[in-house]
Amino acid sequence: MxxxxxxxxxxxxxxxxxxxxxxxxxxxxxxxxxxxxxxxxRVADMEKTATVPLAEGEGSLPAAFLEARQVLGADGRALRALPLQEFNSNGTSAGAPIGYAIVGAAIRVRPKGGENIRLTYYAKIxxxxxxxxxxxxxxxxxxxxxxxxxxxxxxxxxxxxxxxxxxxxxxxxxxxxxxxxxxxxxxxxxxxxxxxxx
Incomplete structure (x- = not known):
């Protein structure tokens, strides 16, 4: 069979x-x-892409999210994963986001902004x-x-x-x-x- x-x-x-x-x-x-x-x-069939709206630099991760593969700002520039210490020190600066951190079920970007980000991620089977x-x-x-x-x-x-x-x-x-x-x-x-x- x-x-x-x-x-x-x-x-x-x-x-x-x-x-x-x-x-x-x-x-x-x-x-x-x-x-x-x-x-x-982690294989290609697990990859999904989503637009994540941000409010004050924070947005909710998709329900099936496992791991980020790529995060792009509204301008199409790749954002880098930041250690929390560096991430928190960029909280008050202005300008386009340069990095992100995953905290719980949310993705946060710094400097804070209200634009959408494009998230390519591994999703659960x-x-x-x-x-x-x-x-x-x-x-x-x-x-x-x-x-x-x-x-x-x-x-x-x-x-x-x-x-x-x-x-x-x-x-x-x-x-x-x-x-x-x-x-x-x-x-x-x-x-x-x-x-x-x-």
Missing amino acids: TISDYASLLADAGDYSGRDDVAHLFPRFLALAELKLNRVM PPLTAEAPSNWLIEKAPDVYLYALVEEIAIWERDAAKAGAAEALKRQAMAGLGLADERLRWGNAEIVIGGLTP
């Missing part, structure tokens, strides 16, 4: 783990697996559910999902050997996805050495 959606993932996770009695716990295992994947996975049975990850790398679920089932069973084997397979599948992502992004790129040349 090919894994293509929520139902087929549930069936294969049961087969691979040797457990056909965990369907009632499947949503819990799936949520835990996605939580762990969101902590470490859209959760799989019976009502939303497909997402980009199950279409692109169903093995990542499968091994992540087998790992969660093994942890629930308190079977350390099985959990370790599933985790190793999950890491291998994630490494393959990461390699494919790097090739997608950089496969045709030229190496350019910056700085002065003799």
